Each structure stands twice: as structure tokens, then as C-alpha cells.
Amino acid sequence: MTAAEPAVPFDVLVVDDDKSLCLELVSALRRYQIPARGMGDIRDLGPGFTGENTVIVLDLAMPFDGFRTIDYLAERPFLPGIILSSGESARIIAAAAEYSKRTGNEVLGSLEKPYDVGQLIAMLRAVEPGAIGGRRRDARPPRQAMTESEQLRVVFQGKFDLQAEGPPALVAFEALSRTPDGASAEHLFAPDADAARQERLTMQVLDQCKAFADQLAAHGVLRPIAINVTPGQFANAGFMLRFADRIDSLGLPRGTISVELTENSARADTVPFAATASQLAMRGIAVALDDFGTGNCGLEWLVDVPAAELKIDKTIFWHFCSGRMPRLILDSVIAHCQTAGIHVTIEGVETEQQLAFARSAGARFVQGYHFGTPSAPSAWLDRLTGSPSTAA
Secondary structure (H helix, E strand, C coil): CCCCCCCCCCEEEEECCCHHHHHHHHHHHHHCCCCEEEECCHHHHCCCCCCCCEEEEEECCCCCCHHHHHHHHHCCCECCEEEEEECCCHHHHHHHHHHHHHCCCEEEEEEECCCCHHHHHHHHHCCCCCCCCCCEHHHCHHHHHCCCCCCCEEEEEEEEECCCCCCCEEEEEEEEEECCCCCECHHHHCCCCCHHHHHHHHHHHHHHHHHHHHHHHHCCCCCCEEEEECHHHHCCHHHHHHHHHHHHHCCCCCCCEEEEECCCCCCCCCHHHHHHHHHHHHCCCCEEEEEECCCCCCHHHHHHCCCCEEEECHHHHHHHHHCCCCHHHHHHHHHHHHHHCCEEEECCCCCHHHHHHHHHHCCCEECCHHHCCCECHHHHHHHHHCCCCCCC
């Protein structure tokens, strides 16, 4: 990372009553053309602070403590992004993250103190346009009112093979859903969202993946494409049967479309998920366990569910990189997967140092902004073929 890299499209506010650390971090961010300022008490901003277009690095241990600051931010008209930091127990950070979500705030991640500037910059660079500070709180619910005629827009993130000769090779894609205005569509697949609507939207994603696969095949560069499926959808036998039937009807080569089972707190009993994963595997549809290391996606899932791939969550990976979590745990998980024939993909590789760490840990595949942002099909076709394409 160099000082010549472009600035992020938002302001960064460091809230930490340790003046020395605060000043040091602000100065470091400014050296990378990241607009930053610091203060010891967020109330100094006054009633005019709206939260618009802002990411806040929030120290939890302050006289006006972090939890009360979270309450203050929940009252702002816009959605600032929050990166939690603390020199206290990791359980305190976890509790603050959960509390932030319950109050309607956007939590982007967490940092231990003293601050790791490289990790923070990687987190800031990973923030997607529209993810923070540009939407009023009262503007979020209408997104649930997408009409039948509206289409999700699908972008694709590359997956790269570290065992290829030379630089990491682009070997697969993950489909990511966006609303018509380009923001993340994750809220449309929340556990309490309408199931019929989720099915319709997922089939939209599948159809766009089919179109992309056809474009790749026409240029002789076909790659597998993974589609995210929620635990609620995965546990719905009727939906998964219809989903698998639709994949079969597309006429794509076997194995072109795979499924990533995403994480949420409701995922507990492994039996129905193991049964569904087995049925899909017999139909040539591989299943990946996404977000490993978070929520309920733990070791019992790795043992019980016949997954072809394990994806290590980016926040967990960053904890390994920073030393917050013992490297031995990562090494053991990867070694078990290698023995069991399960591919491992590490998410959140944003820097050359993180890439080297992932490689040294023995991971086969990586994803992350180090290789570029999620992009439209045309951009990937240009990259794979070396010439401009006319694909949408």
C-alpha cells in the first residue's frame, strides 16, 4: 500500500479519548489521502452531526462510553459506518457489535488496540459504495418494496487459485446481489423477509448467472459461479428442489453453478442441511459453507455437512493476520480440510501482506479487493480475454 492510492469516498472520524493514539491514527490515515479527523467525545460534534457519508472508528472505553456513543449514533438521520475498537476483551467488542446491530447501526468490523493502520485501511477500502452514510434511516424500508418488474443487478467477485504457476489464477466467481440503485441487497434476504419474494429474487440471480456463463463459454473462458443461498432457503426442501431443477434446465456443463450457504444466528441443527447438501452433491451442485468462524458456522458443520468448500470469513481471517486469534487454529482447520478433501477459500484478502499470510497458511483459494472490486460481466470478460467486450 502506498500513499499514491486513491482516497476513500467518505470521511473517517476517530473517536478516542487517548489523544496520542487518536492523533497518530488520524495522521496515518491522512498520509494515504483518507480524509480523517479525531476527537475524544462524539458529543463535541453537536446536534448538527447527521452521520452522512461517515465511517467512525469508535473506541469503546471512554468517559462517555462506546455503548452510549452507539445510542447517540442510532439517533442520527443517516447511517454512519462503525468500526469498533478496544484494548479490552474480545467479548466486549462482540457485545458492542451485537448491540450496534440491534440499534440499527451499520457495523463494518472491529480492531484491537493499539491500532493496526494497515488493517484499518484495508477495511475502509472494502466498504462498498452506498453501504454507509449515504442513506437516510427512513429510506431503508422502501427497498423492501421493489416491484415485480424490478430486477436485482448481479456483480461478480473473482476467486483465485494460489497453487497456479505464476500469479494467482482466476478460477471461479461468486455472484453478489445489488438493488437497482447499486447498493447491497443483503437486507432483502434477511431471515424475516418474505420467503416467496426471496425465491423470486434468487431465481433472478440464477438467470443472470446463466447469462454470464454463456458469455464466458462463448469466449472459451467458462468458470464456475457460486450463488448465495440463505439458511432458511437451504432448509426449505421444496425451494431447493425447484432451485436444483432450474439449474438442470439451464443446460450448462455439470458443476458450473454451485451454492454458498450463508451464515445467520438461526442456523443450529445440522441434520436438514446435511441432507440437502447430499442431495445437491448427487446432482452435481457443490455446496460451500460460507462465513466460517462466525455465528453458528463452527466445527460441527465442517464435520456433519458434506460440503465441497469452506470459506473463512474475512473478519476472522483479519484476526489471524493481526495475531488476535492464534495462527494454530487456522493451520489446523486448513489441515483438516486438506485431509478431508475440502477446498479452503480465504475471504477478505486486501493487501499483499494478507495474500502472503494466506499462502503461508496453505489455503488453496482466496478472494478479496486485492484482486479488484466486484464487477459487471463485461469487466471480467475484458480481463479474461484481454480485449474489450460488448457484454453488459
